[in-house]
Amino acid sequence: MGIKLTERPQAQASGMETLEFKGTALSDEEFKGGKVVTVSGAPNAQYGWDAGVAIGRFLHELKEGRLIGTFCRSCNRIMVPPRMFCEWCFRNTDEWAPLKDTGVVNTFSLCYVTWDMKRLKEPEMPAVIEIDGASPGMGIMHLLGEVDPKKVQIGMKVRAVWKPADEREGAITDIKYFKPM
Amino acid sequence: MGYRKVAVVGAGMTKFVRRSLETGKELSFEASHMALESCQLTLDQIQSVVFGSAPDAFDGVHMKGEYISDGAGAFRKPYMRSYVGGGTGVFTPIQGWWHVASGMFDTCLVVCEEKMSPCQPHPQGAFLTIFDHTTERPLGPNLLWIFALEMNRYMHRHGITEQDIAQVAVKNKKNALDHPCAQIGREVSIDDVMNSEVLAWPVKRLDISPVSDGACAIVLASEEVAKRITDKPVWFEGVGWNLETAYWTNRDLYYPKQVEYAARMAYEMAGIREPRKEINIVEPYDPFDYKELHHLEGLLLCDKGKAPELTRSGVTARNGDMPVCPSGGLLGVGNPIAAAGLMKICELFWQLRGEAGKRQVPGSPRRGLAQAWGDLMQVGTVVVLGR
Numbered sequence: 001m002g003i004k005l006t007e008r009p010q011a012q013a014s015g016m017e018t019l020e021f022k023g024t025a026l027s028d029e030e031f032k033g034g035k036v037v038t039v040s041g042a043p044n045a046q047y048g049w050d051a052g053v054a055i056g057r058f059l060h061e062l063k064e065g066r067l068i069g070t071f072c073r074s075c076n077r078i079m080v081p082p083r084m085f086c087e088w089c090f091r092n093t094d095e096w097a098p099l100k101d102t103g104v105v106n107t108f109s110l111c112y113v114t115w116d117m118k119r120l121k122e123p124e125m126p127a128v129i130e131i132d133g134a135s136p137g138m139g140i141m142h143l144l145g146e147v148d149p150k151k152v153q154i155g156m157k158v159r160a161v162w163k164p165a166d167e168r169e170g171a172i173t174d175i176k177y178f179k180p181m
Numbered sequence: 182m183g184y185r186k187v188a189v190v191g192a193g194m195t196k197f198v199r200r201s202l203e204t205g206k207e208l209s210f211e212a213s214h215m216a217l218e219s220c221q222l223t224l225d226q227i228q229s230v231v232f233g234s235a236p237d238a239f240d241g242v243h244m245k246g247e248y249i250s251d252g253a254g255a256f257r258k259p260y261m262r263s264y265v266g267g268g269t270g271v272f273t274p275i276q277g278w279w280h281v282a283s284g285m286f287d288t289c290l291v292v293c294e295e296k297m298s299p300c301q302p303h304p305q306g307a308f309l310t311i312f313d314h315t316t317e318r319p320l321g322p323n324l325l326w327i328f329a330l331e332m333n334r335y336m337h338r339h340g341i342t343e344q345d346i347a348q349v350a351v352k353n354k355k356n357a358l359d360h361p362c363a364q365i366g367r368e369v370s371i372d373d374v375m376n377s378e379v380l381a382w383p384v385k386r387l388d389i390s391p392v393s394d395g396a397c398a399i400v401l402a403s404e405e406v407a408k409r410i411t412d413k414p415v416w417f418e419g420v421g422w423n424l425e426t427a428y429w430t431n432r433d434l435y436y437p438k439q440v441e442y443a444a445r446m447a448y449e450m451a452g453i454r455e456p457r458k459e460i461n462i463v464e465p466y467d468p469f470d471y472k473e474l475h476h477l478e479g480l481l482l483c484d485k486g487k488a489p490e491l492t493r494s495g496v497t498a499r500n501g502d503m504p505v506c507p508s509g510g511l512l513g514v515g516n517p518i519a520a521a522g523l524m525k526i527c528e529l530f531w532q533l534r535g536e537a538g539k540r541q542v543p544g545s546p547r548r549g550l551a552q553a554w555g556d557l558m559q560v561g562t563v564v565v566l567g568r
């Protein structure tokens with residue numbers, strides 16, 4: 001592929017100091033005070049997500065107050081969240097594997113803000129919890145509760161606190177949170 | 182392997198600001214125009230355009246790559262947008278590289294733009310759909326969680342303190358004072374970082390980069406064409422990219438393996454055996470201060486858990502043995518997602534040509550590395566440039 005490139009003087013290395021950078025910063029006042037014209041709108045989109053083969057079963061089990069994973073015979077992993085295929089071996093998983101509703105805190109945070117940066121008085125305590133009965137390092141994201149935020153530690157043993165059976169609906173929130181054992 | 186040599190021959194960028202008067206299209210134009218001017222090319226000499234930008238949801242515009250394309254100089258040209266989350270800004274130049282390396286084109290304009298400010302009340306809202314809709318979103322997660330969870334795991338595994346990590350924010354925000362496009366260059370102390378508002382412990386206000394608008398652009402050319410355009414081409418020596426599993430709660434977050442795999446790919450291509458000796462400047466992805474340390478380790482530029490020591494001893498200072506984020510990084514220059522990654526490539530271009538002005542690292546660096554990272558902490562993208 002040809003390119004028309006007339007011989008031209010070498011672009012001179014001008015150095016940072018002589019370069020002019022564009023871009024006009026607006027202050028909050030200018031934006032919110034109507035000094036800059038803006039239009040606004042919100043997308044109208046609602047979704048109904050299918051839970052799928054593996055997570056569908058996972059949700060059914062949650063409703064019964066149980067955690068379940070899947071087992072891949074090829075790599076010998078018991079996985080949670082469960083999947084109907086093993087992403088390492090790229091083959092179908094072989095069996096369902098009942099798990100305990102206890103585990104170990106792999107990592108956690110104490111979050112004092114909402115997603116839109118509003119302050120929370122009491123922190124939310126998201127954590128990755130390695131579930132007992134699954135392969136080492138197999139965790140799920142959930143929340144911690146019934147614990148002083150200052151006392152939360154990595155390595156802490158925790159147990160699921162379930163909603164009462166008649167309030168469970170087949171959702172990850174059927175576990176209210178995990179609390180120290 | 183059978184690919185051609187590719188050079189960066191021009192670079193341009195806009196200021197990074199919290200909220201720009203200019204639209205994404207206008208920002209893209211300013212950066213692209215400046216990049217073309219810098220190497221005295223005109224748009225008719227550009228044979229292909231690649232564009233990088235993060236989620237459409239920031240702009241609320243479906244297929245924003247196509248919407249913005251006129252500003253990126255793509256009118257009636259082969260054009261393609263890429264998006265790999267936070268890794269985009271270092272992935273898009275790789276995409277441009279293969280356009281030219283393959284022999285398809287002799288020139289390619291690479292443009293990365295981000296305008297986060299339209300998304301109200303906070304652009305974090307655009308990120309929330311990254312979490313699994315069935316197993317995670319009902320728990321009400323926000324994006325800070327995954328960073329906080331990763332940072333805590335990293336600290337725990339190596340016994341690293343919040344003060345160790347705060348050093349990075351101090352260094353990068355100070356470096357940014359010398360960047361004419363910087364949004365929040367300033368002098369802060371470790372105490373300032375430690376005393377800043379706790380957002381999602383261990384993450385505090387000054388541990389993180391700001392929300393920004395901005396754009397960057399570079400011009401790529403094949404070897405023969407590059408030599409006619411400039412006597413100071415900056416060559417692509419290695420590129421690498423890699424994706425980890427989306428089952429992020431099944432990984433040990435203390436170490437970014439995908440960054441290591443991307444780096445190994447780039448080092449092999451560049452013929453680099455001892456990266457610690459052979460890389461002179463590093464621009465790792467630093468949306469949070471701990472990420473710079475995490476990524477230096479993933480890039481094999483120091484032993485696992487030892488990055489804080491490098492920072493403490495001044496090795497990573499602008500005048501240190503291995504300057505890291507001499508630009509000021511995302512923590513100081515700002516973080517318009519895709520543009521922030523390409524800003525790092527622009528920095529290497531200016532540094533390797535000795536044109537970085539007050540930010541110039543001493544010792545005529547010969548080779549630099551830029552890296553970005555993103556998605557559900559999944560992707561690693563790496564470019565090694567040399568002169």
Ligand SMILES: [Zn+2]
Nearest residue numbers: 072075086089
């Ligand atoms: Zn397997």
